[in-house]
Amino acid sequence: MPPKKKFLSMTLMDISSPFYRQAHSVDACCESVPAALHDQGANMNMAQNIAQTSSQIGGKERPVPLNFAWLQRGAEPRQAVVPVFLPFRGCPVRCVFCAQDVQTGVGDCQNPDCAEGSRAASVEGLLLAARESLRLRHESGQPAAELAFYGGTFTALPEEDMAACLNLACEAQEKGWIGSFRCSTRPDRVDAPILERLRAAGCGVVELGVQSFADSALAASRRGYTGGTAQAACVLVRAAGLKLVVQLLPGMPGHSPQFFMDDVPAALAVGAQMLRFYPCLVLEGTGLAAMWRDGSYKPWPLEDTLESLAHGWLVAARANVPVIRMGLAPEPGLESAVLAGPVDRELGGRVKGRALLLAVRELLGENAATPAAQFDLQLPRSAQGFFWGAKGELRARWAALGLRTVSFDDNTSPQLVFI
Ligand code: SF4
Numbered sequence: 001m002p003p004k005k006k007f008l009s010m011t012l013m014d015i016s017s018p019f020y021r022q023a024h025s026v027d028a029c030c031e032s033v034p035a036a037l038h039d040q041g042a043n044m045n046m047a048q049n050i051a052q053t054s055s056q057i058g059g060k061e062r063p064v065p066l067n068f069a070w071l072q073r074g075a076e077p078r079q080a081v082v083p084v085f086l087p088f089r090g091c092p093v094r095c096v097f098c099a100q101d102v103q104t105g106v107g108d109c110q111n112p113d114c115a116e117g118s119r120a121a122s123v124e125g126l127l128l129a130a131r132e133s134l135r136l137r138h139e140s141g142q143p144a145a146e147l148a149f150y151g152g153t154f155t156a157l158p159e160e161d162m163a164a165c166l167n168l169a170c171e172a173q174e175k176g177w178i179g180s181f182r183c184s185t186r187p188d189r190v191d192a193p194i195l196e197r198l199r200a201a202g203c204g205v206v207e208l209g210v211q212s213f214a215d216s217a218l219a220a221s222r223r224g225y226t227g228g229t230a231q232a233a234c235v236l237v238r239a240a241g242l243k244l245v246v247q248l249l250p251g252m253p254g255h256s257p258q259f260f261m262d263d264v265p266a267a268l269a270v271g272a273q274m275l276r277f278y279p280c281l282v283l284e285g286t287g288l289a290a291m292w293r294d295g296s297y298k299p300w301p302l303e304d305t306l307e308s309l310a311h312g313w314l315v316a317a318r319a320n321v322p323v324i325r326m327g328l329a330p331e332p333g334l335e336s337a338v339l340a341g342p343v344d345r346e347l348g349g350r351v352k353g354r355a356l357l358l359a360v361r362e363l364l365g366e367n368a369a370t371p372a373a374q375f376d377l378q379l380p381r382s383a384q385g386f387f388w389g390a391k392g393e394l395r396a397r398w399a400a401l402g403l404r405t406v407s408f409d410d411n412t413s414p415q416l417v418f419i
Helices: 004-013 018-032 046-057 100-104 123-139 159-174 192-200 215-220 227-239 257-269 287-293 302-318 347-367 395-401
Strands: 062-067 081-085 145-150 178-185 203-211 243-248 274-277 323-326 338-340 375-379 403-408 415-418
Touching: 081 123, 123 145, 123 159, 145 159, 159 178, 178 243, 192 203, 192 227, 203 227, 215 227, 227 243, 227 257, 243 257, 257 302, 274 302, 287 338, 302 323, 302 347, 323 347, 347 395, 395 403
Parallel strands: 081 145, 145 178, 178 203, 203 243, 243 274, 274 323, 375 403
Antiparallel strands: 062 415, 375 415
8 A cells, every 4th residue: 555645645736737626616615614624635734623623613522524525425317328338349459458248248249250149249230239229218208318339449440330330329319319429449549530520429428448547557558558648538538528537447467556546636637527447357368367377467455456446536536526437347247257356246335435434534634543533423324335344344444543433314414523
């Protein structure tokens, strides 16, 4: 685990970015509450603030408001997504960690020699199935969905496939089946003209499989581009008026927790509006499986992964940027294909529990785990599901921090009460 000081300085590193400032402005109203402690204040002397707030309030029990805006944020209303998985289609290389055929539950539609089930997954067949699904949804009175092209390098599709995908998207919009569509692609396969073509066809969101901004990790994973290329691609997506999702792959070959600590603020600084964290797994049939077998690659241990993701999740949450996915979706066949790596069905909740613990620990500063820091917590109900981690795994850590009791109530403002 990298030193805490370094993490804090990275959190601040990108505050000068216009994108970062924009993301933070949502919580600007908190600044009119002088007695409150602000979660964005990783740069503050927290212990000093606690002392100041406590003296203002006086009395034996000293409540300190918790302006963890990210904790109180309600779940965004979610639009249904109708995905079209195009495994490896358009990909210039097959990346060492990637098994899109397994990850998406669809066969390899790029390989003409693939198995019977995969041949059914021709681009034409996949688009027909998606069209039918959208039509049926609409006819049964369901609201417009979002069409999503995943699993390959969308912006490098052969022209025939690209035209077919965009035709479906346009038809579906004209008929009111979808509001817009999204696609995923590689950072080194986007430029202004293709992004403009997507936008004109009704694309709303581009997901970039950045994986990391660290040059050495990108080189070790043979991604074929640099961190600078990835940053430039992010800026292009935003400049085209498209929403940007950045996908990160903590634990990829050559990666380190420190790199991941840098990757999250780097993604925010170049305008990421949503993030996905996919901890690197060793999947059967990939180049990584061979590297794992010959000992040249070791996946991150689960606990290290949880801690790193918690730091990253907190940085994103403070910037009001949601992490919309942690870990691969549990597609059929995925579980049996995982050879090694930090796989966990409860990954998201365990990460959030650690993130909350981390936020309170930062708030307590030097007072953490001292007699002066015995406290009760009042939190919104949304925190109840993940507060203790999986099977109460965080109980001992909360107790060591000084927690006496915790209550979950949406009618009380979140606060920390010193006893
Ligand atoms: S990681 Fe992306 S570019 Fe690489 S093989 Fe998988 S889908 Fe293709």
